[in-house]
Amino acid sequence: MLRTLARISELPVLSRQLQRNAAQAGVQKTNNYATEATVQVNRPFKLHRLDQGPETSVTITKDEALKYYEQMVMIRRIETAAGNLYKEKIIRGFCHLYSGQEACAVGMKAAMRDVDNIISAYRVHGWTYLMGISPLGVLAELTGRVNGCSLGKGGSMHMYAPNFYGGNGIVGAQVPLGTGVALACQYKGNGGMCLSLYGDGAANQGQVFEAYNMASLWKLPCIFVCENNNYGMGTSSERASMNTDYYTRGDVIPGIWVDGMDVLAVRSATEFAIDYVNKHGPLVMETNTYRYSGHSMSDPGTSYRTREEIQEVRQKRDPITSFKELCIELGLLNTDEIKAIDTKVRQEVEEANSIARGDKELPVSGLWTDVYSQNLEPKIRGTTSYNIDHIHQNKGINN
Template sequence: MLVAGLRAALRSSTRPQVLSVSSNGYATEATFDTKEFRLHRLDQGPSTSVKLTREDALQYFEQMQTIRRLETAAGNLYKEKIIRGFCHLYSGQEAVAVGMRCVMRPQDSVISAYRVHGWTYLMGVPPLGVLAELTGRRSGCARGKGGSMHMYAHNFYGGNGIVGAQVPLGVGVAFAAQYQGTGGVCFALYGDGAANQGQIFEVYNMAKLWGLPCIFVCENNGYGMGTSAERASANTDYYTRGDVVPGIKVDGMDVLAVREASRFAIEHCSSGKGPLLMEAVTYRYSGHSMSDPGTSYRTREEIQEVRSTRDPISSFKEKILNSELVKPDELKEIETRVKKAVDEATLKAKADHEIGLDELASDVYASPLEPMVRGTVPWSPVAHKRVGPAVNIK
């Protein structure tokens, strides 16, 4: 039922119109039609006719392919018990992150929950930095201290473990952008499961009252932790749940549709019109986390059908091949290069070491306000440290 709804509600045209052709006969730019965007409290939305250049086509394909490979590697490392603790994979949702990232400006920020390995890569961390962080090694982007759920980069504020708690933080980041006059916006991402958290409704209100440049993004992948959206939410039109906050619903399996909706949202928020809520309808192939097989509340047939009919990478690949923006051997070369890069990063991450005890207490404060806390400083080594007089125990 869910898959049939996805196909019926989100199907977009794959017939491209070639706009320009290079001397070798291949297209340099083409236009595609996306499905109509559904709007809430908006007079008009993004255009459904979108242009795509050859360069962008290659870039988007490589980025989505890299995220998919990273998640495959992460899943294997978890099964090998090299990644411990929690691990939430993003496979199937690549078009959402890539579509937003490609229109973000240098002054824009993003904050998300714990399904962020792909976002960490998109925000500038190389595959080794992601995989080494997952395995708790010192080459990780947070020196192995954050693990799967707590990754950070420039203008990327995580990677947060408490369900929905990143959304108020994102509104704070948007408030900082407004206060400091940077002209930037903040994408605050959360899932359909977190959409029912009360704190999210509180900050819808605050953001609208203060006219903050915050783009609330509900990544609706159909299921929370073991529960379908229909069973958990009385109103599954998440893009309308901001009440007076304008909303837009987009096909999250189409990278071009997400790109145009994100571009529209940035223009809306940065022009002083206040916040906007965007619902990206997508799908996750794995369970909620690696401890969830993901098949107790949905069928394997449903997952396979989405993979074969709605996969964001396969669908995009078909579009750009049909429009002759790229050649098959070019995409094959990208797939081979990405696989090699991720495989090499995986081996390096597995061979890397954890940080020593002398670094355990570092990175607590960026700018400590007190010279000492409880008789020590954050960067003081903790190994073999004796506190107080020695006690002889017999």
């Protein structure tokens, strides 16, 4: 959670205490309405091999508050719908939910520029939405239908969008891939970077440290992000890692610890990290967060932690509730605006959910479409023929 006001102009009336705080800070007021506020990060950043860290005083506008709140609520709603579809056996295979971790993705996306990229593991439904895919594109992909962002071929783990190199099912395998994306940015000289995300369960993978090593030697613009939700597949991080300060595990690579339940703290840390990696090379960022569901839908999530623990986090640290209360307190949002967003998001997800349930599946011919980004041979060999025309059916996604 974040506190204290900075600049005010128009919209809901502030509390008397906040008005006094504003006056004491020499803040200009117009009609006691807020369009912009500056807050202090409540849980301080932790630094590794850095003399200076991210800004602890963070400014947010009303438009940003509206956007971040809607994005987090949308991700939560999509995940709730996905969980229900899975329980009804409409989603088959694997399904890993992101509920509780919304501030991580929204905060990082808020700092990203058009030239920046992201790659992650399998908890990516929310990231897919943030990178430009509609709720229908996400839910239809989960149900294996043609309106899915990968035409139903990828499912939960393999969704893609421009500048989003997808979810990946092999634990830790996305980290060296993200390092390669950062190498491409350096090679092209476009000023971009790559966020290479992994969880605390993947943090002990050897390929992660190999990627650290190469990125450091070549000074690649890569931010290695450990989304530490405190639990791996079925055990706590303390039982799986000898060092749970994941932001320090890059050795000579600098690191930052950030409260992953605080969307503005994540944004500030990511802004700092983007500037740093483009000047000096890689950086490790740990976002300390929490997942409400189990590792996947097949994991009840209560055999290695208590229901009381989960409920306590929901009540005291929930990223959406905390951000909503902050924005109301600062006068950036009012209850009517919040209700309007909640209603809009609920209706959009319900409509997408309904369409995804009744959508068509890809025909068998879809097996040999989009095999290559650039097909160098006039024909491809498949299971039904040795002379098949290659067809680009899903154009525009990282082609």
